[in-house]
Amino acid sequence: MSAPWVDLDPTLVVVAAGTTTVGAVSGALGCFAYLRRQGLVGDVVSHSALLGVVGAFVLVHAITGSASRSLFILVPGALVAGTAALMLARSVSIRTRLNDDASLGVMLSIFFGGGLFLLRWVQRQSPPIAGHTGLEDYIFGMAAAMTRADLWMIFALGGGALVVLFLMWKELKVFTFDPDFARSQGLPSRLLDTLLMGLLVAGVVIGIQTVGVILMIALLVTPAAAARQWTSSLSTMALLAAAFGAVAGAGGALLSASAASLPTGPVVVLLATTIFLLSLLLAPRRGVIARARARRVLRDVPPRAAGGAS
Amino acid sequence: MIEFWTLAIAAVTALACALSGTFLVLKREALVSEGLAHAVLPGIVIAYALIGDRTSPLLLVGAAAMGLVMILAVQAVRRTGVVDATASLGVVFPALFSVGVLLTSMDLAGTYFHADCIIEGNLALAPLDRLEVGGRDLGPRAFWSVSVALLLVTGFVALLFKELKLLTFDPELAASLGFRPNRVHLAWLAVVSFTVVASFEAAGSILVVALMIAPPAAAVLWVDDVRHILGLAGVLGLVSAFAGHELGMAMDIAPAGPMATSAGALFLGSLALAPRGILMKGRAHRHLLARMEVDLVAARLRPGAPRDLESVRGELGWSPRRFDAVVARAVSGAGLVHDAAAGTLHLAARPAGS
Numbered sequence: 001m002s003a004p005w006v007d008l009d010p011t012l013v014v015v016a017a018g019t020t021t022v023g024a025v026s027g028a029l030g031c032f033a034y035l036r037r038q039g040l041v042g043d044v045v046s047h048s049a050l051l052g053v054v055g056a057f058v059l060v061h062a063i064t065g066s067a068s069r070s071l072f073i074l075v076p077g078a079l080v081a082g083t084a085a086l087m088l089a090r091s092v093s094i095r096t097r098l099n100d101d102a103s104l105g106v107m108l109s110i111f112f113g114g115g116l117f118l119l120r121w122v123q124r125q126s127p128p129i130a131g132h133t134g135l136e137d138y139i140f141g142m143a144a145a146m147t148r149a150d151l152w153m154i155f156a157l158g159g160g161a162l163v164v165l166f167l168m169w170k171e172l173k174v175f176t177f178d179p180d181f182a183r184s185q186g187l188p189s190r191l192l193d194t195l196l197m198g199l200l201v202a203g204v205v206i207g208i209q210t211v212g213v214i215l216m217i218a219l220l221v222t223p224a225a226a227a228r229q230w231t232s233s234l235s236t237m238a239l240l241a242a243a244f245g246a247v248a249g250a251g252g253a254l255l256s257a258s259a260a261s262l263p264t265g266p267v268v269v270l271l272a273t274t275i276f277l278l279s280l281l282l283a284p285r286r287g288v289i290a291r292a293r294a295r296r297v298l299r300d301v302p303p304r305a306a307g308g309a310s
Numbered sequence: 311m312i313e314f315w316t317l318a319i320a321a322v323t324a325l326a327c328a329l330s331g332t333f334l335v336l337k338r339e340a341l342v343s344e345g346l347a348h349a350v351l352p353g354i355v356i357a358y359a360l361i362g363d364r365t366s367p368l369l370l371v372g373a374a375a376m377g378l379v380m381i382l383a384v385q386a387v388r389r390t391g392v393v394d395a396t397a398s399l400g401v402v403f404p405a406l407f408s409v410g411v412l413l414t415s416m417d418l419a420g421t422y423f424h425a426d427c428i429i430e431g432n433l434a435l436a437p438l439d440r441l442e443v444g445g446r447d448l449g450p451r452a453f454w455s456v457s458v459a460l461l462l463v464t465g466f467v468a469l470l471f472k473e474l475k476l477l478t479f480d481p482e483l484a485a486s487l488g489f490r491p492n493r494v495h496l497a498w499l500a501v502v503s504f505t506v507v508a509s510f511e512a513a514g515s516i517l518v519v520a521l522m523i524a525p526p527a528a529a530v531l532w533v534d535d536v537r538h539i540l541g542l543a544g545v546l547g548l549v550s551a552f553a554g555h556e557l558g559m560a561m562d563i564a565p566a567g568p569m570a571t572s573a574g575a576l577f578l579g580s581l582a583l584a585p586r587g588i589l590m591k592g593r594a595h596r597h598l599l600a601r602m603e604v605d606l607v608a609a610r611l612r613p614g615a616p617r618d619l620e621s622v623r624g625e626l627g628w629s630p631r632r633f634d635a636v637v638a639r640a641v642s643g644a645g646l647v648h649d650a651a652a653g654t655l656h657l658a659a660r661p662a663g664s
Contacts, residue, residue, distance in 0.1 A: 037394055037397070038396070039396045039399075040344075040399065040400055043341075043344065043400065091588070092581065095588045096531060096588060097530065097586060098530060098531070099340075100338075101339065101340040101341050102335045102340040102523060104341065105340035105343070105527070106523050106524050106574065106577050109516070109519055109520035109524050110520075110570075110578070112516055113516055113517075113520050113569075113574055114570075115567075116430065116516060116566065116570070117568055117570070118567075119567075120564055121561060121563060124561065124563055140411065214348065214404075214407065214429075215404050215408060217400050218404035218405065218408070220400075222400075222401050222404070225397050225398075225401055228393075263415050265411070266407075266408030266415075267408075267412070269404050270412070273404075273408075276401055280387070280390060280392070280393070286392045
């Protein structure tokens with residue numbers, strides 16, 4: 001068997017370009033969610049997107065009489081559902097005694113359960129609704145089914161998110177690390193919060209076709225957590241996380257294409273997890289090994305010198 | 311008969327999930343159920359590959375052990391001190407789930423598990439898989455496994471209720487009183503993990519998560535006492551199981567989605583109607599505001615000294631409409647006397663001793 005990169009299959013090029021972009025974009029966006037300790041928010045957004053995707057499909061079909069799985073239909077649906085789930089969860093945790101975890105969990109159940117409900121209903125319709133067969137793929141992802149049009153959508157949405165991130169960098173950075181200070185400087189914190197949420201939703205939406213709604217969380221959290229181990233600068237962290245995400249995405253596409261019938265999503269996630277584990281062990285200063293060594297050095301220092309050094 | 315068993319399995323699953331979910335919801339750990347519901351998948355597949363006998367009860371124990379592995383892995387990642395708790399969960403459970411999906415797709419364990427069953431389970435077929443002991447048919451195997459889970463959960467809650475409560479609301483106090491909060495917690499999560507595994511086959515991951523979070527979260531909006539929350543969560547879980555089952559039957563689709571949606575609908579209903587829900591809390595807030603307005607007027611009056619209405623209104627700076635409304639409320643309820651002829655307002659004489 002020849003190596004997958006020798007005979008560049010055009011379909012594989014599209015898929016690999018897509019997964020690489022998705023990995024890079026969600027890696028960079030995930031840093032903000034990670035630093036704001038909102039890692040699991042991405043999980044809720046991605047699960048909720050199922051209801052949006054299926055709902056948009058049904059809605060367009062009901063209005064126009066025909067629907068396709070074009071991302072131009074499904075992306076707005078996923079955006080609306082993801083944002084709605086987050087806003088509902090936030091309002092529940094602000095206005096009731098339920099904590100963030102519980103309100104996020106409830107919204108996840110409602111939106112994902114509702115999405116599944118609607119999906120099964122669509123599949124039961126007779127005569128069958130044309131084009132519904134691929135909707136199922138959003139659950140586990142189906143990178144191999146990526147088309148050129150999908151790729152352009154990924155480029156447009158992902159690139160757009162990165163451009164916004166770049167333009168608003170300073171504001172988002174201040175807001176992420178010190179929301180109180182940001183407010184005192186007159187930055188519109190609600191707007192920035194909504195902006196970060198919107199970026200997250202955009203990242204999730206382009207990712208779910210590749211890895212599916214269930215595993216999307218890993219693309220947001222894992223590269224960011226890995227990158228955090230190597231640096232304390234936000235820009236370096238975002239670049240590193242994007243690189244890790246891109247490597248995992250590209251590697252996942254190539255690996256799953258070379259080995260028969262391996263689903264892409266889980267391979268991408270496991271590659272990202274491997275990068276995370278290596279970072280956790282090997283990173284200078286924060287890494288487990290480096291810190292164990294530092295502790296040993298500290299223990300061997302005579303007490304007086306240790307006291308003086310601190 | 312099949313429908314009876316389907317309902318029985320659904321009901322017991324709903325109860326076991328709601329009871330174990332209550333403490334997760336109260337302890338800010340609701341999303342641990344989401345993690346467990348995904349992480350046990352490789353456990354189920356690996357245990358099946360190792361044991362080979364899909365009727366062995368060891369299968370459940372093995373898979374539940376994988377849930378504990380996830381918990382310990384999350385704790386290990388968190389204990390490095392460089393990754394926070396939410397993120398460690400977010401790294402660990404997708405990784406384990408990916409292993410599970412890969413193993414399933416590689417068909418390592420034969421055609422035991424179908425990808426669709428991971429999310430939705432297979433409640434419709436569960437009653438057909440019977441438990442036979444010595445040639446006697448004892449009913450569906452799934453019913454027995456969720457019943458054992460329910461028994462474990464109720465047993466744990468009944469025996470260690472105080473410890474669980476302390477652990478949930480004040481782990482520091484628990485530690486300072488000499489309990490081992492970590493051990494109790496781990497034992498509890500082992501029970502939860504077993505519940506997830508036992509429910510998984512019939513209910514699938516989405517239903518497990520929905521039944522563990524939505525009913526307790528709804529119950530918290532109605533009542534305060536942990537016992538009452540447990541009871542109400544159980545009732546709401548049962549209602550969602552029955553309603554979802556009927557809905558699924560009527561529309562001829564797998565019941566997991568409808569059950570999860572019913573649980574969600576009950577939560578949204580509670581959010582609207584329960585005393586601690588959003589709407590009622592708004593009403594209580596407006597009520598409080600109305601009482602404060604009356605108090606503001608009353609604070610400007612002294613007993614036995616009538617004051618001109620307009621001058622009181624001027625001091626408060628209120629619009630005539632608002633002021634009139636407040637005065638009307640104050641006269642009907644709070645012991646203010648409005649002398650319409652003189653255009654004055656004064657406090658009613660208080661009965662002695664109050």
